[in-house]
Amino acid sequence: MGKKRSVVYGLGTTRSQHWGQWMGGTVREQERRQRPEAGQGRVRSKSACLPVGVLLLVLSLGLPSFLPNAVADDVDGCTKESLVALGDTPMRGEAFLCIDPHGVRAELHVRALTPGDAYTVWFFYIDDPSQCATPGQCGPGDAAPPGQCEGPLDLRGFNPVEVVGRLDSAVAPRSKVNFAGRVRGLRLSSGSQVWLFIAAHGKAETSDNRARARQLLTPEDPALGAPQLGNCVDGVGPMSAALAIFNIP
Numbered sequence: 248m249g250k251k252r253s254v255v256y257g258l259g260t261t262r263s264q265h266w267g268q269w270m271g272g273t274v275r276e277q278e279r280r281q282r283p284e285a286g287q288g289r290v291r292s293k294s295a296c297l298p299v300g301v302l303l304l305v306l307s308l309g310l311p312s313f314l315p316n317a318v319a320d321d322v323d324g325c326t327k328e329s330l331v332a333l334g335d336t337p338m339r340g341e342a343f344l345c346i347d348p349h350g351v352r353a354e355l356h357v358r359a360l361t362p363g364d365a366y367t368v369w370f371f372y373i374d375d376p377s378q379c380a381t382p383g384q385c386g387p388g389d390a391a392p393p394g395q396c397e398g399p400l401d402l403r404g405f406n407p408v409e410v411v412g413r414l415d416s417a418v419a420p421r422s423k424v425n426f427a428g429r430v431r432g433l434r435l436s437s438g439s440q441v442w443l444f445i446a447a448h449g450k451a452e453t454s455d456n457r458a459r460a461r462q463l464l465t466p467e468d469p470a471l472g473a474p475q476l477g478n479c480v481d482g483v484g485p486m487s488a489a490l491a492i493f494n495i496p
Contacts, residue, residue, distance in 0.1 A: 342491035
């Protein structure tokens, strides 16, 4: 697969905010310190911008030229990145992104998990970051519209620039867990970006199987699609735990 350029950032963890808000200002602020001119580009007009949304994930970064090279795994041809813990979580480990003619697979070898807690791993694909509301600096509004719990929304004109899906999940039996997933037939465009994001859902439910299923199968964030991806009664459940980012040459 060759060398990839990749970068990871540490982000805050506050349950009262949506995932996209967690991943918001901190990333842009760090980029400004490293590259002062970042964020000074012209923003699209309001008519071309989607409303500032919320998502887990999502994306508040440019694709600057200072991104360091990733390290290629010389065993199976995958690209390897160290996971970066978000906020004050102790999580650490390695993430692998593997591309072949059959599709894409990813593995995460994660340590310092809390036994008995539920975790989900999310695969974000941003095909063309230049199409974000601020070109090259994707933000929460590029992921999901706000107001999912405030009444009916007209989403006929909303077409997010990134795609997200669950890669794997587990109730940690011990402090070390290997996560993995495969998407057969997936193609990654040159210049695109992949995020591997771990969300921590807290102590796994033991008496409510519906709640446990939500912890393991959904982001538990209504902004991503109420009521199935998160319900308005429970609100936002998980916290950001760790992240690895891969840029596709």
